[in-house]
Amino acid sequence: MSLSGKLPRAGLGSLVLIAAVLGGGVVAFAYTAGWLSPGRLTPERMIEAFAPPSGAALGHRRNHAKGICFTGTFEANGNGAELSRAKVFEQGRYQALGRFNLGTTDPNAVDATVRVRGLGLQITAADGEEWRTAMINPPFFAVSTPQAFHDLLIASGKKDPEAMKAFIAANPEFSAFAAWAKTAPWTGSYAEEPYHSLNSFIFTDAKGRDRTVRWSLLPSAQPVPVSQADLEKRGPDYLEQEITERIRAAGPLRWTMVTTVAEPGDPTADPSKAWPENRRKVQVGTLIVQRIEPERDGPCRDVNFDPTVLPQGIRVSDDPFPAARSSVYRRSYDLRAAEAKDYPRTGTAKP
Amino acid sequence: MTNAPRRFALIQRLLHWLMAVCILAMLFIGAGMVSTVAPKYLPLILVHKTLGFTLLILVLIRLALRLYYGAPPLPADLPGAMKLGARLSHQLLYGLMIVMPLLGLGMLWAAAYPVVLYGGFQIPALLPQSDGVHTLLWNAHVYLGFAFFALVLLHVAAGLFHALVRRDGVFETISLLRPRNRMTAAE
Ligand code: HEM
Ligand code: HEM
Ligand code: HEM
Numbered sequence: 001m002s003l004s005g006k007l008p009r010a011g012l013g014s015l016v017l018i019a020a021v022l023g024g025g026v027v028a029f030a031y032t033a034g035w036l037s038p039g040r041l042t043p044e045r046m047i048e049a050f051a052p053p054s055g056a057a058l059g060h061r062r063n064h065a066k067g068i069c070f071t072g073t074f075e076a077n078g079n080g081a082e083l084s085r086a087k088v089f090e091q092g093r094y095q096a097l098g099r100f101n102l103g104t105t106d107p108n109a110v111d112a113t114v115r116v117r118g119l120g121l122q123i124t125a126a127d128g129e130e131w132r133t134a135m136i137n138p139p140f141f142a143v144s145t146p147q148a149f150h151d152l153l154i155a156s157g158k159k160d161p162e163a164m165k166a167f168i169a170a171n172p173e174f175s176a177f178a179a180w181a182k183t184a185p186w187t188g189s190y191a192e193e194p195y196h197s198l199n200s201f202i203f204t205d206a207k208g209r210d211r212t213v214r215w216s217l218l219p220s221a222q223p224v225p226v227s228q229a230d231l232e233k234r235g236p237d238y239l240e241q242e243i244t245e246r247i248r249a250a251g252p253l254r255w256t257m258v259t260t261v262a263e264p265g266d267p268t269a270d271p272s273k274a275w276p277e278n279r280r281k282v283q284v285g286t287l288i289v290q291r292i293e294p295e296r297d298g299p300c301r302d303v304n305f306d307p308t309v310l311p312q313g314i315r316v317s318d319d320p321f322p323a324a325r326s327s328v329y330r331r332s333y334d335l336r337a338a339e340a341k342d343y344p345r346t347g348t349a350k351p
Numbered sequence: 352m353t354n355a356p357r358r359f360a361l362i363q364r365l366l367h368w369l370m371a372v373c374i375l376a377m378l379f380i381g382a383g384m385v386s387t388v389a390p391k392y393l394p395l396i397l398v399h400k401t402l403g404f405t406l407l408i409l410v411l412i413r414l415a416l417r418l419y420y421g422a423p424p425l426p427a428d429l430p431g432a433m434k435l436g437a438r439l440s441h442q443l444l445y446g447l448m449i450v451m452p453l454l455g456l457g458m459l460w461a462a463a464y465p466v467v468l469y470g471g472f473q474i475p476a477l478l479p480q481s482d483g484v485h486t487l488l489w490n491a492h493v494y495l496g497f498a499f500f501a502l503v504l505l506h507v508a509a510g511l512f513h514a515l516v517r518r519d520g521v522f523e524t525i526s527l528l529r530p531r532n533r534m535t536a537a538e
Pocket of ligand 1: 046060061062063064067099100101117118119120134135136141145146149196197198199271303304305321324325328329332333336
């Protein structure tokens, strides 16, 4: 029974069928991987949009690249348990690790040139379950959708002034953010800033009831406004020096964590829209920052503050940002870990 | 060889097809999820991790069954090169079925990223964070993923070749359906 004896009977048809199955498989795979859809918003394209003309800073975060690590404690007062069954809301003290940072792609940026300040935070429950969040100081986000954020990065990277005009025309929500950026007072310390989740999430209580919330960290330090020019005079890395010195001199720093509960009809899917002031607010605990360490060898370097790392009792809402951020932060982490030799650790720590 | 089975045991055949569907799904989910920032990214990666981990357990069961039941012999008239190709490709497929989930898990462990599966089931990290290890495992997961897909395509082509062109009974050894026309060596 030789091969050649069989072929005529089986016919060319079978071979064509086999070829079609293989070809179809390859095409379907290529389509799924986005290779046939150059318009798809992929994490790669988002990362490319961040890169300055000189190229990304290798080994560093692709955004919020300048930062400094902290460690401390999250002290839950127990009030949060009424909103969410997450263990970190049960009264008690939980390990906290985080990073003060600036919303820039340049790890050597001059502090006074960066408008947005951020805080990455990881709270670990007693059994090791983690909650990660990355928050910023403006009271609402610049744009309504991840696609609009991409378009903003592209437009603001162009020299042509018409590009930004066209962007704002297409994304009018940006003007509120532009106004905030222009008028909100600057402070001279990470300790004097509030940090907001901006994205909404769903808290589930012990009875299974869902509530959509956002959370904020409100500083106990009194904000002292400074002009941008004065801040610039204090030096390019003033904020990192200041926070280190402040803790050395005055001890731990505190923020109150406040969750705001949405009411039906509130824009839960759009972080560029603040919710009305009179929404129910619950103070769930206090973040106590005890120790500052430089990023290079610090404990926050290797953490991806992916806002979708959530404990049982918190999950994502209809806000499209956390998913987009998770996908892009993963990519950013993959890249910066692979480039670690371009941002070498100084030694004693791990390889 | 005389008492070698004529077909794979039913449980082996069931596992083959169940895992075939799931592995194809894994490859497509993997490629799809890393190329999107849409909300579906989160359910996709959750399924990817959960199903991938489940497949790791299934392949171990499958290998145990394989050792216990063995496999039907290939047709005596199959050219030696094809027999070798079949044996090697099957070993590679088994290897990839074991290695891919391990790489996926290891990659997340080495990134200090909690591995939480469907239902909140958390797998403790067995590796410490390491840039070097993460990069190695990540690259391996990506490139072996593509190699896996290529090998599966080759395997499907070979399977269809047996079924449609050679009609030598090899496909019937793994098929879930009763063979329609029993093949005999004399046919
Ligand atoms: C689609 C929209 C967004 C994209 C593409 C994006 C992108 C990124 C990237 C690539 C990083 C670096 C991640 C890493 O390597 O670990 C990052 C960090 C960060 N992002 Fe976003 N981001 C987005 C939206 C937001 C929003 C809405 C907020 C605040 C509410 C935010 C706050 C932060 C903060 C605070 C960090 C620094 C975290 C850290 O210290 O590691 N981002 N972002
Ligand atoms: C992801 C998909 C698949 C994987 C990972 C896979 C894996 C395997 C493995 C490891 C074997 C060897 C069994 C053993 O000797 O213990 C096998 C046998 C076989 N597979 Fe698949 N398979 C897949 C899909 C398919 C498909 C779609 C077909 C359909 C054409 C197919 C047809 C066959 C046939 C005909 C055999 C029997 C070979 C023999 O008797 O030696 N497989 N498969
Ligand atoms: C049979 C098992 C598996 C197969 C066939 C598979 C396949 C794939 C493929 C094709 C990709 C896309 C690679 C790319 O184009 O970049 C991928 C990515 C990924 N897989 Fe898997 N995978 C498997 C198991 C797992 C498991 C068990 C986990 C974790 C628990 C996992 C975690 C991941 C992650 C996190 C990514 C994204 C990698 C990145 O770009 O950061 N995989 N996988």
